[in-house]
Amino acid sequence: MxxxxxxxxxxxxxxxxxxxxxxxxxxxxxxxxxxxxxxxxxxxxxxxxxxxxxxxxxxxxxxxxxxxxxxxxxxxxxxxxxxxxxxxxxxxxxxxxxxxxxxxxxxxxxxxxxxxxxxxxxxxxxxxxxxxxxxxxxxxxxxxxxxxxxxxxxxxxxxxxxxxxxxxxxxxxxxxxxxxxxxxxxxxxxxxxxxxxxxxxxxxxxxxxxxxxxxxxxxxRSAAERITRVRDQLLRTSARNYRLDELAAAAGLSVPHFSLLFRKQTGFAPIDFLIRQRIRAACQLLDTTPISVAAIAEQVGFQDPYYFSRCFRRVMGRSPLAYRKAVKA
Missing domain, CATH: 2.60.120.280 (Regulatory protein AraC)
Incomplete structure (x- = not known):
């Protein structure tokens, strides 16, 4: 050869x-x-x-x-x-x-x-x-x-x-x-x-x-401005899969420094913030569409509907089906 x-x-x-x-x-x-x-x-x-x-x-x-x-x-x-x-x-x-x-x-x-x-x-x-x-x-x-x-x-x-x-x-x-x-x-x-x-x-x-x-x-740009840009990107594209090192690189920071500044600015760790945005999007779909829970999970970025349900319960305090059935003001 x-x-x-x-x-x-x-x-x-x-x-x-x-x-x-x-x-x-x-x-x-x-x-x-x-x-x-x-x-x-x-x-x-x-x-x-x-x-x-x-x-x-x-x-x-x-x-x-x-x-x-x-x-x-x-x-x-x-x-x-x-x-x-x-x-x-x-x-x-x-x-x-x-x-x-x-x-x-x-x-x-x-x-x-x-x-x-x-x-x-x-x-x-x-x-x-x-x-x-x-x-x-x-x-x-x-x-x-x-x-x-x-x-x-x-x-x-x-x-x-x-x-x-x-x-x-x-x-x-x-x-x-x-x-x-x-x-x-x-x-x-x-x-x-x-x-x-x-x-x-x-x-x-x-x-x-x-x-x-x-x-x-x-x-x-200042580190705070860069964190804001990453946060805004997560808000716009929360269904996408992100890695922590990828987000830190986008902000031009090390992973520990990025995680610290992100938590200070948003109150949440980066991946937790992303999950919460996905749950927020799921709530909107549960409130306004008849789409199944599994389909909503996939649409907002969760590949595993069981993991979606666990995350939903942790954030919202109830299951997706219970949330959908609840009377809301």
Whole structure:
């Protein structure tokens, strides 16, 4: 196998001119037909969505998606040994936003380190490589996209339409304001036209926010403001599944510090606050619809109806059925 991979490597185009960090051993690299090398294993807590090819083809022909559509998106937390080399480039544009840790990106013309707060744009059809630093691997959110609008967005953000690599820097704790995570969260629920439109809208919003942050210099927000933004996000999207470390990263804080400040501001631990918002939404559905308890549990974010009932009883002091039957003023 090693000999076969070596022969395949010899058939690849010449490597990029800027010397990369040391290469991984072959067992940790997957070699694709177009010469792209990627790390084979995933990362604990990652999100990864790849839109199927038939859906991509339909998006290219759809009048509301041909301007911009998301093809892949994800979140890689502390992505140890993450590395991608594309000697022939990618068929889509790639945005990478660094939340924590360090990494690097390079093209034949440029090589740049990546730090928290850096936003990187790699244009389609240009050779490039990128990866996480060895000592402090990055945590990134990323989106691949295609469409006729992209050269215009690149120009608006200050990069030439033909530039292979563009970089911007904002204060690290404001990167979550871009909302790039919305792209993969939406597509984790399906690839229908409404899902694809919502993902494209999230990406356009991210571009607009990046323009605003660039104009005001990405001035840092206080920890209290960041906690408020996370709280508001939980209020808007309480049915989504969240991890505590993901919420802390969105606020640019450590988990213990985030949990302490969140409790001070809301009176509840973050996950308890989220559960209470789900119960509040469930109460509204119990009061206004004939939907079954199991269906309501799933709709507000509980996968297990028994766990939902336990949480409901703990918060409301009675079961969902007893709550529905009770006479209310």
């Amino acid at each position: 090693q000999g076969l991979l070596k022969r395949l490597d010899n058939l690849m185009p010449s490597p990029l001119t800027t010397a990369p960090p040391p290469a991984f051993p072959w067992p940790r690299i997957h070699l694709t037909m177009n010469g792209t090398r990627i790390r084979r294993h995933g990362f604990a807590g990652q999100h990864l969505v790849v839109v199927p090819d038939p859906v991509r083809r339909q998006a290219r022909d759809h009048p509301l998606l041909q301007g911009l559509h998301v093809t892949d998106a994800g979140y890689f937390p502390r992505a140890t040994s993450h590395r991608v080399e594309r000697p022939l480039g990618a068929a889509t544009d790639l945005i990478i936003a660094c939340l924590q840790g360090e990494g690097w990106v390079r093209t034949p013309e440029r090589s740049e380190p990546v730090h928290p707060g850096d936003v990187v744009w790699l244009a389609a059809d240009h050779a490039h490589a990128y990866g996480a630093a060895e000592t402090d691997p990055w945590t990134i959110v990323w989106v691949h996209s295609a469409g006729d609008e992209l050269p215009h967005w690149r120009r608006e953000l200050g990069w030439g339409a033909g530039d292979a690599l563009g970089t911007l820097h904002v204060t690290a704790n404001r990167v979550p304001e871009l909302g790039l995570d919305q792209a993969y969260h939406v597509l984790e629920h399906g690839y229908s036209v409404p899902h694809m439109l919502a993902a494209a809208a999230a990406l356009r919003t991210a571009f607009c926010t990046l323009l605003e942050l660039r104009q005001d210099g990405g001035a840092p």
